[in-house]
Amino acid sequence: MTEKNVWLITGAGRGMGVHIAKAALAAGNAVVATGRNTDTVTKAAGFADDLLVVKLDVTHPEDAQAAVKAAVDRFGHIDVLVNNAGNFYAGFFEEITPQDFRAQVETLLFGPMNVTRAVLPVMRAQRSGLVVTISSTAGIRGGEFLESLTPEVAPFGIRTMLVEPGFFRTELLTPESTNYAEPTIEDYAEKTRQTIAAWSGMDGLQGGDPAKLAKALVQLASQDEPPLRWAAGADAVEDLEQKAQHLLAQADAYRELSSSLAYDDTNA
Numbered sequence: 250m251t252e253k254n255v256w257l258i259t260g261a262g263r264g265m266g267v268h269i270a271k272a273a274l275a276a277g278n279a280v281v282a283t284g285r286n287t288d289t290v291t292k293a294a295g296f297a298d299d300l301l302v303v304k305l306d307v308t309h310p311e312d313a314q315a316a317v318k319a320a321v322d323r324f325g326h327i328d329v330l331v332n333n334a335g336n337f338y339a340g341f342f343e344e345i346t347p348q349d350f351r352a353q354v355e356t357l358l359f360g361p362m363n364v365t366r367a368v369l370p371v372m373r374a375q376r377s378g379l380v381v382t383i384s385s386t387a388g389i390r391g392g393e394f395l396e397s398l399t400p401e402v403a404p405f406g407i408r409t410m411l412v413e414p415g416f417f418r419t420e421l422l423t424p425e426s427t428n429y430a431e432p433t434i435e436d437y438a439e440k441t442r443q444t445i446a447a448w449s450g451m452d453g454l455q456g457g458d459p460a461k462l463a464k465a466l467v468q469l470a471s472q473d474e475p476p477l478r479w480a481a482g483a484d485a486v487e488d489l490e491q492k493a494q495h496l497l498a499q500a501d502a503y504r505e506l507s508s509s510l511a512y513d514d515t516n517a
């Protein structure tokens with residue numbers, strides 16, 4: 250058991266992950282540096298007393314479980330998880346194969362889920378922890394599939410419109426459409442009970458009238474410039490405003506630090 254904070258970092262054989270591992274070690278933390286190829290990770294991270302190198306392909310849930318066990322066996326706890334591993338399938342939507350999309354989602358979505366799922370029981374038992382996920386501004390700019398598609402197809406006269414409905418009185422909250430996860434973890438039991446009660450209690454009482462949504466949608470779709478994103482419902486307007494305000498506050502919160510990360514020979 251170490252008294253240092255323990256960082257578990259994915260994709261620590263190349264790129265950002267190596268830098269994060271080194272910086273965490275330099276700051277006096279213990280580090281579990283993981284990667285698909287442990288030789289690469291060891292070569293990149295170097296040797297240190299408080300460094301453990303473990304094999305972890307984030308697309309393999311069993312690797313994640315084993316890496317977490319190895320981390321806890323060696324250091325006793327995990328304080329910071331950094332979901333860093335990633336790859337990049339770039340291209341126009343129509344040119345990226347379905348297989349490549351699946352591979353991208355496997356690494357960038359299911360990967361962090363696998364590792365986070367393995368780490369959370371440890372953090373929950375500790376009642377402490379930080380889960381860091383390296384996302385991308387691509388996620389902000391083109392967060393949803395359709396948003397990314399928009400500029401690609403615009404030159405061909407094709408537009409896109411994202412509809413963001415709030416609560417509408419449909420059958421979505423009936424048992425035919427909603428599947429609640431089986432409660433299996435005591436820590437979540439009370440919240441689960443409250444959530445299920447709240448959501449199912451809302452069934453049939455949602456404020457939004459889907460017929461009105463449909464009519465408005467038809468009207469908007471007939472415009473020359475339909476909205477790229479349409480907030481459907483007063484609650485949706487409120488949600489979008491709140492999100493925009495949060496994003497602005499987050500962009501502003503560390504403006505100086507955020508803007509000081511370029512190489513000295515560039516102005517980026």
Ligand SMILES: NC(=O)c1ccc[n+]([C@@H]2O[C@H](COP(=O)([O-])OP(=O)(O)OC[C@H]3O[C@@H](n4cnc5c(N)ncnc54)[C@H](OP(=O)(O)O)[C@@H]3O)[C@@H](O)[C@H]2O)c1
Nearest residue numbers: 260261262263264265285306307308333334335383384385
């Ligand atoms: N660099 C940027 O400009 C930028 C911008 C936005 C977001 N990001 C994000 O930052 C993170 C780090 O990327 P990077 O720039 O450091 O890229 P990088 O230099 O290509 O490094 C990617 C790392 O992820 C690992 N990796 C890939 N698939 C993996 C898997 N299935 N399991 C475990 N490890 C895997 C790679 O390991 P192998 O050696 O085994 O391939 C490598 O260590 C990624 O999530 C990326 O999306 C980067």
